[in-house]
Amino acid sequence: ETGVTQSPTHLIKTRGQQVTLRCSSQSGHNTVSWYQQALGQGPQFIFQYYREEENGRGNFPPRFSGLQFPNYSSELNVNALELDDSALYLCASSLTGWNEAFFGQGTRLTVV
Amino acid sequence: TQLLEQSPQFLSIQEGENLTVYCNSSSVFSSLQWYRQEPGEGPVLLVTVVTGGEVKKLKRLTFQFGDARKDSSLHITAAQTGDTGLYLCAGRHNTDKLIFGTGTRLQVFP
Numbered sequence: 001e002t003g004v005t006q007s008p009t010h011l012i013k014t015r016g017q018q019v020t021l022r023c024s025s026q027s028g029h030n031t032v033s034w035y036q037q038a039l040g041q042g043p044q045f046i047f048q049y050y051r052e053e054e055n056g057r058g059n060f061p062p063r064f065s066g067l068q069f070p071n072y073s074s075e076l077n078v079n080a081l082e083l084d085d086s087a088l089y090l091c092a093s094s095l096t097g098w099n100e101a102f103f104g105q106g107t108r109l110t111v112v
Numbered sequence: 113t114q115l116l117e118q119s120p121q122f123l124s125i126q127e128g129e130n131l132t133v134y135c136n137s138s139s140v141f142s143s144l145q146w147y148r149q150e151p152g153e154g155p156v157l158l159v160t161v162v163t164g165g166e167v168k169k170l171k172r173l174t175f176q177f178g179d180a181r182k183d184s185s186l187h188i189t190a191a192q193t194g195d196t197g198l199y200l201c202a203g204r205h206n207t208d209k210l211i212f213g214t215g216t217r218l219q220v221f222p
Binding site: 004033035040041042043044045048056058090092096097098100101102103104105106 | 116118152153154155156157160198200202204207208209210211212213214215217
């Protein structure tokens with residue numbers, strides 16, 4: 001067990017709705033990264049937060065946004081959900097972006 | 113464009129067989145990692161390689177980083193059913209952001 005916890009574990013939303021996913025990072029880790037993993041594929045980098053500031057973003061539209069809180073936990077928000085947003089969303093925490101990343105178990109989002 | 117391509121995409125073998133998974137790129141990576149992911153779980157780090165030509169062994173798993181740091185391989189000797197999972201390579205290319213490969217799904221049958 002990595003100490004990184006995500007909630008909820010599963011979620012079903014309707015197209016057009018908004019969703020918030022949560023990640024509690026491992027103790028002492030101030031960097032959180034979010035990934036989207038479609039079924040059977042490798043994770044795609046969404047963005048990274050370091051000490052409450054966005055520190056790099058992948059090729060995802062602005063309707064994907066995030067927050068990191070003073071305790072280094074993080075949220076991923078997705079607005080105007082589309083069917084293609086259905087995926088496993090993973091968060092990973094690390095001491096810095098260069099250190100080993102520890103992944104949570106993910107949130108399985110289904111958009112119908 | 114996928115920076116890291118893995119092959120094969122799927123692999124189905126019997127217990128006791130050997131296998132090799134490849135991770136290729138046209139870009140140079142400062143380091144490369146291999147993960148295994150089981151259904152309903154996040155990826156778990158197996159190894160990190162940082163030096164061109166480096167070989168690391170983890171029990172029955174052998175990892176190699178290419179001399180030019182553009183490719184890597186994972187060789188499993190005498191596969192077991194417990195090796196079943198999704199194997200992912202991931203690298204850092206000019207930044208501290210991890211880029212994942214396309215993944216290789218391994219199924220080992222008894």
